Amino acid sequence: MKPLLLILIYLVAVTLPLILSWVTGGPPRPVLQEIASGLGILAYAMILAEFVLSGRFKSVSNSVGMDVAIWFHQMLARVALVFALLHPFLYGGTPSGGTRPWDPTRALTVTTDFTALASGIAAFALLPALVLFAVHRDKLDYNYETWRLMHGIGAVVIALALLHHAVYAGRYGGHPVMVWVWIILTGIAVASLVYFYLLVPLRARGKPWCVTSVTQLTPRQWEVTVAPQKGGGLRYHAGQFAWLNIGHSAFSLHENPFSIASAPASGPEVTFMIKELGDFTRTIGGITPGTVAYVDGAYGNLSVDGRSEPGVALIAGGIGIAPLIGILRQMRLTGDTRKVRVIYGNRSEEQITCRDELAAEDVTYVLSEPPPGWTGESGMISPTLLDRVFTPEEMRDWVFVMCGPGAMLDMVEDHLIARGAPSDRILSERFQYD
Ligand SMILES: Cc1cc2nc3c(=O)[nH]c(=O)nc-3n(C[C@H](O)[C@H](O)[C@H](O)COP(=O)(O)OP(=O)(O)OC[C@H]3O[C@@H](n4cnc5c(N)ncnc54)[C@H](O)[C@@H]3O)c2cc1C
Structure with a gap:
């Protein structure tokens, strides 16, 4: 997919709930209240879009490159955070009170019902924590897989809390159309994680690979070759990368991205060149041929196939x-x-x-x-x-x-x-x- 098309799809996806809220909402209210609601709606939509920008969607990472996709993920998370943090404060001065039967979408008051607000408050506290933990990940003393698990669980908890908050406390989210819009969008976001962490591994389990050789190239660099045990192997362009899981269950979070150093024209075996860096890569030398592996790919846009430059x-x-x-x-x-x-x-x-x-x-x-x-x-x-x-x-x-x-x-x-x-x-x- 062309990068410009992706940007367009992103813009439509994150502004769609805003537009639908405006169409389904009641009469206009003071500007600050509208901005407050608008920022909340945008922040929620952007947070849901973050699930797609997390790097595993081939249509995204193969189009713009994994690094660009992750850069957007990181930058847009910061923007969504600012919107989310500003959103409640802009309601200042608006009359508040409990739920009113004649005002189901809370157009005239800000709810003070704690059960409706609690999920929003939880998301409000969790979101900065999630972003800060991600930004300072390297300074914290826990391994990458633990961080990844916590990041994923945190993101799902925030998405579900926001769904509750939008529907029960939101001034637009209470409208039946918007309830369904938010349920569907949140469902897609959460389903994307279920797909990548349950369904993709389930499929991978039926197509195991096997380590065929481990060779030391230089004092800290290794060449690892894996061969498919069932099925036709990997379809890839030279220069792309894959997620490699060696010696763990197909459902394990112990998988790392490595560029493919072999050529598709050389056959179904795939070779990686790996430098010792941390927990997993320092153990490469101890991997024995015959160890089961799983390969998920191919990702990335580093390819010269079909290009016309001389x-x-x-x-x-x-x-x-x-x-x-x-x-x-x-x-x-x-x-x-x-x-x-x-x-x-x-x-x-x-x-x-x-x-x-x-x-x-x-x-x-x-x-x-x-x-x-x-x-x-x-x-x-x-x-x-x-x-x-x-x-x-x-x-x-x-x-x-x-x-x-x-x-x-x-x-x-x-x-x-x-x-x-x-x-x-x-x-x-x-x-x-x-
Ligand atoms: C697209 C891409 C292609 C890569 N290709 C190669 C390659 O061909 N050869 C090579 O030696 N290295 C490559 N790397 C780097 C390699 O993924 C890391 O060095 C490796 O994952 C470190 O794992 P570890 O458990 O040894 O280190 P850890 O101590 O767990 O982590 C060290 C750092 O590596 C990164 N990292 C660790 N695990 C992951 C993960 N699952 N996903 C993303 N980043 C992670 C993080 O920045 C982390 O802070 C590539 C990275 C990316 C993103």
């Missing part, structure tokens, strides 16, 4: 080489005649991987801590290095595919754009979102 520039930092080597392998296996040039940055020489395979390619190695006698480039991948490696015409006309540390990606992208590269010719994947 050349492909691959720029990698560290383990960011994984998806790019997959693209290179696919190009070689399919006899792709486009020109290819690679820039591959690392800290030290021992971190360079796939050196034999890259020997046949036009590669510029860059080391920030080069050993004595190093003949490649030294320092970081920089604008001056890019200007040395690529001509102005190549920067304008080629497709640039990159993966690595965020700072490197930002620098390269800014420089390419300054040199006239259109942004749709710059593809990137981030392994870390914040």
